[in-house]
Each structure stands twice: as structure tokens, then as C-alpha cells.
Amino acid sequence: xxxxxxxxxxxxxxxxxxxxxxxxxxxxxxxxxxxxxxxxxxxxxxxxxxxxxxxxxxxxxxxxxxxxxxxxxxxxxxxxxxxxxxxxxxxxxxxxxxxxxxxxxxxxxxxxxxxxxxxxxxxxxxxxxxxxxxxxxxxxxxxxxxxxxxxxxxxxxxxxxxxxxxxxxxxxxxxxxxxxxxxxxxxxxxxxxxxxxxxxxxxxxxxxxxxxxxxxxxxxxxxxxxxxxxxxxxxxxxxxxxxxxxxxxxxxxxxxxxxxxxxxxxxxxxxxxxxxx
Numbered sequence: 157x158x159x160x161x162x163x164x165x166x167x168x169x170x171x172x173x174x175x176x177x178x179x180x181x182x183x184x185x186x187x188x189x190x191x192x193x194x195x196x197x198x199x200x201x202x203x204x205x206x207x208x209x210x211x212x213x214x215x216x217x218x219x220x221x222x223x224x225x226x227x228x229x230x231x232x233x234x235x236x237x238x239x240x241x242x243x244x245x246x247x248x249x250x251x252x253x254x255x256x257x258x259x260x261x262x263x264x265x266x267x268x269x270x271x272x273x274x275x276x277x278x279x280x281x282x283x284x285x286x287x288x289x290x291x292x293x294x295x296x297x298x299x300x301x302x303x304x305x306x307x308x309x310x311x312x313x314x315x316x317x318x319x320x321x322x323x324x325x326x327x328x329x330x331x332x333x334x335x336x337x338x339x340x341x342x343x344x345x346x347x348x349x350x351x352x353x354x355x356x357x358x359x360x361x362x363x364x365x366x367x368x369x370x371x372x373x374x375x376x377x378x379x380x381x382x383x384x385x386x387x388x389x390x391x392x393x394x395x396x397x398x399x400x401x402x403x404x405x406x407x408x409x410x411x412x413x414x415x416x417x418x419x420x421x422x423x424x425x426x427x428x429x430x431x432x433x
Contacts, residue, residue, distance in 0.1 A: 188218035
């Protein structure tokens with residue numbers, strides 16, 4: 157039987173940043189009990205990795221209760237939190253480490269001004285350096301970077317920062333003008349094929365002796381490897397098409413006509429990270 161092994165679950169689309177390359181879809185959140193029912197279905201289906209994301213997932217009131225519920229149901233599921241980092245406090249650091257196997261931050265540049273210019277806010281950079289310090293060697297850390305034509309020349313400098321910490325994965329996304337603000341700002345941010353290819357070469361050259369897993373996410377990767385759950389329970393397939401609402405429908409039925417071969421390739425990318433915390 158075909159399975160989904162990894163999902164990105166956007167528990168809320170609310171956000172405390174205004175990124176100019178954002179491609180979220182604005183829909184209403186479900187309550188905690190409804191999301192527990194979705195979690196039950198995912199775990200019963202055999203999902204091995206669940207990423208709680210957004211929007212900003214720490215704006216979802218029941219985020220820690222939902223994470224605890226998932227871990228209580230299946231302690232072996234890989235649970236990841238993707239956050240912009242601004243709402244991380246001394247009080248919730250320990251809770252995150254207790255509940256999650258992975259945490260992901262976004263660092264686009266080593267320039268605070270760049271983060272402010274693209275809508276993340278000037279505080280974004282310094283706060284996430286603080287977060288790297290707070291979580292270093294205490295949880296698996298992943299960093300995401302969105303490559304635009306405005307920061308592409310400086311992305312190798314991000315590596316100079318990351319290699320000072322115990323970062324396990326670094327994923328570099330090619331700016332994707334698909335919907336929402338990302339589509340509106342295509343001319344401002346679009347990266348050419350040649351420039352993205354050159355960036356890959358530059359990054360691989362400076363990271364060649366590193367054990368950090370470096371991933372590049374191009375347009376085809378968006379379209380062929382991801383399954384996303386939206387805050388209202390809607391599931392979108394690897395081509396961005398709505399297949400069902402997991403709260404109401406059977407996952408097996410929703411994916412019965414989908415080619416999952418590329419999703420299996422994605423599974424290999426995370427399956428080796430079973431060392432946990």
C-alpha cells in the first residue's frame with residue numbers, strides 16, 4: 157500500500173512577520189481536538205516525520221499540547237518545529253527540547269538589514285543567532301535559507317556562521333513565485349537558472365569537508381516531494397493540488413492515485429536521522 161512518510165503540517169497561517177517572498181494560503185485554524193483527530197489519522201497511516209509549521213506555529217495556542225499528544229501516541233515519530241524564532245523564550249526552550257526532535261530556523265543573510273528589507277524584521281537575525289546558541293548540541297538543528305537575487309551573492313557567508321554551531325542540515329530554497337506575496341514580488345526576487353546553479357557550486361565548494369547535510373530545493377522539489385496539511389485540514393499533494401480534508405476523509409483514499417516515487421526519495425533524506433536528541 158502506498159504511504160505518505162513525511163508531512164509538513166501548517167497548524168496556523170497566522171504570522172508575526174511579513175515576508176515579501178511568503179507563499180502561504182490564508183485559511184482558519186482548527187481547534188486542538190480536531191487537530192488531535194488529524195494526528196491520530198497520520199500516525200495510524202504510518203507517517204514517520206511530522207513537521208509543525210505555519211505561518212508561525214508558536215502562535216497556535218495548542219502547539220505544545222498537540223506535540224505532546226503526538227509523542228504520547230508514538231514516541232518514535234520524528235517531530236520537527238519550523239519557526240521564525242521570534243517567539244522563543246527562556247521559558248519555552250526546555251519545552252521545545254523535551255517534545256521535538258528537530259528545530260528549524262530561517263536565516264537568509266548575515267545582514268540584519270536584509271532581513272528587515274524582506275519583511276522578516278531587523279531583529280530576526282540577532283534573535284536566531286541567540287537561538288542557535290540556546291539550542292546548540294541540545295536538539296537537532298536545521299537552518300533554511302531562501303535564495304533571492306538580492307541575497308544570493310552573500311549566502312556563502314551564512315555558512316561561515318552556521319559552521320560555528322552543531323547544525324545538522326542546511327536547506328537552500330530557490331525563491332519560488334507561486335502564490336501570495338511571492339507571486340507579487342517575482343520581478344524583485346526571481347533567481348535565474350544560471351545563478352542558482354552557480355550558487356550550488358559555490359556552496360558545495362565551501363562545504364565539501366563538512367558532515368552537515370546540504371540540500372538544495374528547486375522548483376521541481378517543491379512540486380514532487382512535499383505533502384502539506386493546511387490549518388483547516390486540507391491536504392495538498394506533491395503538485396499543489398487539494399486531494400482531501402484529512403479531518404473528514406481517508407488518507408489512503410486521498411493518495412490512491414498519486415505517484416509517490418519521489419516522496420520515497422524524500423524519505424531517505426530524513427530516515428538516517430534516527431539518533432534523536
